[in-house]
Amino acid sequence: MKRRSVLALPAFAALSGLPLRRAAAADTIKVGMLKPNIVTVIYWIAVKTGAFTKNGLDVVEYPVPSGQTAAGIEQLLRNGINFYLGASGEVAHANSRYLEAGKPLPIALIEGGLQAGSFFVMKNELKGKSLDELRQMPLRIGLSNPSSFHLIMFRAFLHTKNLTTNDFKWQFLTIGGPEMLPAMVSHQLDGFMHDALTTTLALRANAGFEFMNSNRGDFGPEAKLVPGTGVCGNMEFMKAHSDVTRRFAQALRDASASYAAGPKENMVAIMAEWSRQDPAVIEAMYPRFDPSVGLTAAAADAWWDILGRAMLARGEVAQTMAVNDVFDLDYVQRKS
Amino acid sequence: MNTVERIAAIPAEPRISRASEDFARHIKARNRRVRLRRFIRGATGVVLILLAWQVMSQLLDLQLLLPEPSTVLRNVVSTLSVSDPHWLYGPNIYVHLWHSFLRAMAGFVSAAVIAIPLGLALGRIGWLREFLMPAIQGVYPIPGIAWIPLAILWFGLGDAAVVFVVFATVFFPLLFNAEAGARQISPTVLDAGRCFGARGVTFFLRVVLPATVPYIITGLRIGLGGAWRMIVAGEMLASQDGIGYLLMESRFQFRAVDLMTAMILVAIVGYATEKLIVGTIEKRTIEKWEVVSS
Numbered sequence: 001m002k003r004r005s006v007l008a009l010p011a012f013a014a015l016s017g018l019p020l021r022r023a024a025a026a027d028t029i030k031v032g033m034l035k036p037n038i039v040t041v042i043y044w045i046a047v048k049t050g051a052f053t054k055n056g057l058d059v060v061e062y063p064v065p066s067g068q069t070a071a072g073i074e075q076l077l078r079n080g081i082n083f084y085l086g087a088s089g090e091v092a093h094a095n096s097r098y099l100e101a102g103k104p105l106p107i108a109l110i111e112g113g114l115q116a117g118s119f120f121v122m123k124n125e126l127k128g129k130s131l132d133e134l135r136q137m138p139l140r141i142g143l144s145n146p147s148s149f150h151l152i153m154f155r156a157f158l159h160t161k162n163l164t165t166n167d168f169k170w171q172f173l174t175i176g177g178p179e180m181l182p183a184m185v186s187h188q189l190d191g192f193m194h195d196a197l198t199t200t201l202a203l204r205a206n207a208g209f210e211f212m213n214s215n216r217g218d219f220g221p222e223a224k225l226v227p228g229t230g231v232c233g234n235m236e237f238m239k240a241h242s243d244v245t246r247r248f249a250q251a252l253r254d255a256s257a258s259y260a261a262g263p264k265e266n267m268v269a270i271m272a273e274w275s276r277q278d279p280a281v282i283e284a285m286y287p288r289f290d291p292s293v294g295l296t297a298a299a300a301d302a303w304w305d306i307l308g309r310a311m312l313a314r315g316e317v318a319q320t321m322a323v324n325d326v327f328d329l330d331y332v333q334r335k336s
Numbered sequence: 337m338n339t340v341e342r343i344a345a346i347p348a349e350p351r352i353s354r355a356s357e358d359f360a361r362h363i364k365a366r367n368r369r370v371r372l373r374r375f376i377r378g379a380t381g382v383v384l385i386l387l388a389w390q391v392m393s394q395l396l397d398l399q400l401l402l403p404e405p406s407t408v409l410r411n412v413v414s415t416l417s418v419s420d421p422h423w424l425y426g427p428n429i430y431v432h433l434w435h436s437f438l439r440a441m442a443g444f445v446s447a448a449v450i451a452i453p454l455g456l457a458l459g460r461i462g463w464l465r466e467f468l469m470p471a472i473q474g475v476y477p478i479p480g481i482a483w484i485p486l487a488i489l490w491f492g493l494g495d496a497a498v499v500f501v502v503f504a505t506v507f508f509p510l511l512f513n514a515e516a517g518a519r520q521i522s523p524t525v526l527d528a529g530r531c532f533g534a535r536g537v538t539f540f541l542r543v544v545l546p547a548t549v550p551y552i553i554t555g556l557r558i559g560l561g562g563a564w565r566m567i568v569a570g571e572m573l574a575s576q577d578g579i580g581y582l583l584m585e586s587r588f589q590f591r592a593v594d595l596m597t598a599m600i601l602v603a604i605v606g607y608a609t610e611k612l613i614v615g616t617i618e619k620r621t622i623e624k625w626e627v628v629s630s
Contacts, residue, residue: 070588094590097400140493146581147588171576173493174584188492315422316589 026058027244032072034086035063036276037177038197039117039229042291043085044274045267046255054254055247067144067176073232077106082237083248088112088230089152089307092326096317099325106235108328111249112227112295112303114256118153118219119199119288120212122191123184127209135168142175142183142192149228149307150193154212156310157219184208195228196289197275197282204284215288225302227295238331249331256292300327403593411597424589425582433605436567436578439495440609443502444563451510452552456544458511459518472511480505480566484573498570498578505566506559513558517551518544546625553622556614564606579605 033040046052052059062081064072073090075081088109095105126134143151151165151172158164165172175183180192184207191211192198202208212218214226231252238245259267264286271291272279304323311317386405393404403411414420418428425432458465483504487497521544529543571580579602586594 070590073590090588090590093588097590097592101399103400142493145588146585173576174573174581175493179488183493186492188488314424316424 026053026056027241027247028058028060029083029244029248030060030062030081031248032062032064032075032081032084032086034066034069034072036274037066037086037195038271038275038285038289038291039113039195040085041271041274042113042229042252042255042259042293045259045270045291046251048270049255049258049262051251051254051258052248055251057244057247057251066178067174069145069147073107076232076234079234079237081234082241083110083231083233083245085229085231087232088227088303089147089149089311091230091232092308092311092317092321093147095325096321099318099321104235105325107232108235108238109227109230109232109300109303109326110238110245110295110328110331111231111252111293112299113229113290114292114294114299115228115290116153116214116219116223116226117196117228117289118150118193118212118214118223118226119196119210120150120154120191120193120218121184121199121202121208122211123189123208124206126190126211135163135170137169137190139168139170139190140188141170141172142180142189142194143172144177144180144194145174146172148193149230150195152307152310153214153219153223153226154193155314156306157212157223159310159313160220181205181207196285197277200281200285200288204281213288220306222302223306225299226306227293227299227303229291229293231293231295233328233331235328238328242331245331252293253332256294259290259292295327295329295332297329300329303327400590401592403596407593408596408600411593412600415594415597415601425585425594426577429582429601432577432579432582433601435575436571436580436602437605437609439498439571439575439578440502440563440567442495442499443567444506444560446499447503447506447559448510448556451507452514452555455511455514455555456518456540456548459515459548460540460544465515472508476508476512478504480562481569484570487570488573494575498567498575501570502563502566505562509558509562510552510555513551513555514548517548520551521547546621549621549625553614553618556617557610560610560614561606564602564609568602 031043033043047059062072062075064075064084064086069087069090072081072084073087073094076084077094091107091109094107098105122134126137126139129137155165158167173189175189175192177194177198180189180194180198181201183189184192184202185205191208192202199210199213203210214223214228217224231249233245233248268279268282268286271277272282275282300323304326308317308321308323308326312319312321389402389405393399393402399407411420415423415429418430458468480501483501484497487500487504491497491500525547526543529539534542567578568580568583571578572584575581579598583595583598586598
């Protein structure tokens with residue numbers, strides 16, 4: 001009986017077209033990601049559409065709670081994980097410390113989202129006020145963490161206007177993404193900077209309005225190009241396993257292609273599952289958010305011109321730091 | 337020379353006086369030696385730890401994870417002298433420390449004002465203890481940090497939430513120590529107080545309170561340590577300045593040297609406040625009332 005099952009397996013595999021050889025040779029990679037967080041949903045799309053399997057990868061998932069971006073980077077620095085989705089500014093911060101110490105850079109951004117996906121929502125009572133008027137008001141603005149990507153985007157935008165956050169009478173308060181809307185509704189916050197999902201939730205609840213939207217070019221025209229979702233990897237691992245790294249990046253791009261081609265309903269369901277949200281909310285968010293990745297040299301340069309320069313100006317990163325110290329484009333298709 | 341003159345000629349207690357002076361000098365010298373020995377031993381311990389830290393950091397090439405003590409000390413000095421050109425954490429260190437201090441003290445003092453009288457009352461009034469103790473003991477195991485989400489919900493993001501969390505942490509050690517102190521007072525002391533006519537508030541202030549002071553001081557000491565621990569945790573989550581915020585921000589900047597600097601500053605300020613506040617209270621109470629800790 002047993003023997004018959006064993007013999008039947010290859011025949012079944014051959015008939016069903018299962019990639020047996022590939023599955024057996026799948027490379028295991030450890031991937032960390034912010035979860036639940038809409039910006040890392042491309043990972044789940046890759047899982048659900050079989051992109052990792054197709055590229056011969058077996059993924060071990062290491063979720064990192066939203067707002068704890070640094071924890072994932074710390075894990076990546078120790079090579080506790082091989083890749084990490086959800087951080088970008090932190091890569092520059094971490095690498096800068098190694099650069100200052102004259103050590104080899106430990107991590108790099110290897111892939112990134114097509115959109116910045118940065119939003120600044122203000123409470124409705126502030127509608128119609130200019131930035132100059134708003135900066136004189138003692139507003140409480142929520143951020144998911146002190147090194148928030150959205151705050152860096154905002155600082156970069158201010159930099160173009162010769163302003164800094166010190167010119168504002170605002171308080172920047174650290175608060176988890178899921179708590180931003182309740183905090184705003186209960187008048188603990190006057191606004192927040194976060195992603196498309198939190199923005200959609202606030203707009204649906206009529207708790208505020210979209211004061212700034214990077215996709216509209218409110219943070220500046222170049223900011224539209226900035227990759228919002230950062231995918232980074234451990235350099236040591238990537239050097240030793242360049243083929244695996246390439247396949248990992250390819251899997252994410254395959255997932256992006258599936259997102260573009262796939263029926264919207266399927267994608268909404270996948271995104272709703274990942275972000276633990278009502279599909280109706282995801283549907284409403286759809287025009288505001290594209291989870292696809294596709295890092296280009298131009299996008300990396302835009303990231304550096306906007307975020308990197310803002311970090312340089314504040315002294316957050318070493319003055320000798322350059323775009324190549326943050327990005328490693330060897331693993332992605334060069335489109336520009 | 338008659339007897340009276342002979343007696344008068346005898347030097348008055350010179351030997352006894354010299355002996356007591358010698359003894360006092362001996363005790364003084366011994367205490368000095370003990371203090372010096374303690375200091376040398378303590379300093380040697382600190383130096384050995386610093387040396388091990390320095391060697392480990394250099395040999396294992398851990399400068400980015402465990403910066404050398406010399407680097408950390410330099411950073412502490414530059415932070416305190418407000419001379420760091422790359423200061424990333426908003427206002428200078430003194431503003432952060434001052435805000436943390438105010439929050440810690442607000443929580444600590446409000447907890448002391450409520451917990452100590454309540455603890456004394458619970459220790460002396462049986463029926464009150466029977467009513468309240470089970471509820472208090474039920475709430476006690478909840479760690480201070482667990483109050484943070486609820487504090488934010490109740491008081492919003494800001495100082496009030498942090499102060500409440502400190503209050504919730506400090507309240508219990510103060511209460512339990514005061515209660516234990518009040519409960520253990522010797523019946524002889526209480527009877528003596530009553531015999532001298534002490535009643536009501538006078539009895540409480542002149543008999544119960546002095547007899548409980550060593551316990552209250554212990555509670556204050558534990559509570560103040562708890563206040564500093566909790567202020568850091570609270571500010572990490574619900575504040576935009578203070579030493580906890582500084583720790584959080586330096587973590588996100590991956591600056592281990594700033595993290596360790598902030599930790600050292602918390603230790604220094606915590607130690608200083610303990611010496612200043614609890615030490616002063618101790619001097620004004622235990623020494624004044626000549627209470628002997630049991």
